[in-house]
Amino acid sequence: MDTAIKNSKAMVAGYAEWLEGRYARATARSYQLYVRNFFKYLKYWHRKIKDIKEVTPEIIAKYVTFIQASSKKNGIVASRLRFFAVKNFLEWLGTNDFIDTNPLEKVKAPKRDCGGYKGDILVEKEIWALLDAPAKKEKISARDKAILELLFWTAMTSHELVNLKVEDVDLGEFCVYVKRKGGKIKGRPMERAYRPMWRYGLYRGDFINSDKLPWFFLSRKGMKMDEATITRLIQKYAKKVGINEHVTVRMIRNSRAIHVGLYGASEEYVQEFVKQRNRKNGKFRRHR
Structure with missing residues (x-):
């Protein structure tokens, strides 16, 4: 055969x-x-x-x-x-001699207790449902979808996201620039967040104080968003699509890192997403 x-x-x-x-x-x-x-x-x-x-x-x-x-x-x-x-x-x-050796022969079956995954990451179906949750075609939904997509595809922290300024977003280069510790600025590709970011950019001028405030994401009342608001926003859409767990920004970032790591990415690439190192050996702590 x-x-x-x-x-x-x-x-x-x-x-x-x-x-x-x-x-x-x-x-x-x-x-x-x-x-x-x-x-x-x-x-x-x-x-x-x-x-x-x-x-x-x-x-x-x-x-x-x-x-x-x-x-x-x-x-x-x-x-x-x-x-x-x-x-x-x-x-x-x-x-039937179609293969010489069975590569699965020495691989252990999934353990009956694999609770390390529960609550730590979202499976792909949950991720896509969450990202698609803001469905209405109006400025708040456009903003919320851009936020969720950006958190997942760039693995930004909520602190980085609320401090993102208009000048930090380069739609022409498909990139956002994030200020890291020590003042170092790092560019991150938007990947699939580009289109939602572009769409929100069309609506941003409709927000109060959009011409006065430098922050890219603005609240309904035309103010800078805070991290607590981002947490509530995530919970709102998680509940909408039937995810009963307490979904956090870290969980979204870890989900991205796990899904990338599973499919052959290097440790260094995964660490770029979560910046989570073991204190002793500096390796990413995969949930097992």
Whole structure:
């Protein structure tokens, strides 16, 4: 059998045929679904992998971390089901000599107690729901969407955000400039926050005192926003989309860092997002 990633449909079909009669119908359907999701993960996050034979234990370990994070709402049971479905699939490939070794053989299944993720990050579905929550086409919604998008895509702190001035925003260069400790100014790409920032820029002139105050984000009453207001704003939209946890700016930043870190970014790149170092060794503390 051709084990190229692009031939994933044929591999899943062969696996489904093998499952038939060996497992309950519902279990077989679930296993097929989880294996298809595994291929989607490889295609999206490991695009250099062209053949299932190229999958390494390191990639599998990242996948395990990924399913632990993305299955937070359904719990550890869902994570373990996904793990064993992929393990079973790889064992089937090995039994039929389609692959030489099973990269999942020595990787441990998700632990039954993986509470480190609960409450620390938002899964991707929650992040996108939160970012899309300010839906109305008016100045306050435009401002709030720009704030949420900027917090996520640049990993700014609430202090940095409320002190952002008009002159710090360069829409032409798709960049915002943040003053760090010691007065050092650092440019950060807006990434996907660019369009919401541009849209809010069109509305900013409608805010009271917009021509007098230098701050980029203004309150409804035409004043500088404070950090407590940002916290309330996040809570308002989190509640709107059904997120019951107390969502904070730090949680949004950690979510971005975790999702980037899971998908192959270096430690240094992840640290740029959260600036969170272990006091002893200076390494980013991943939640395990």
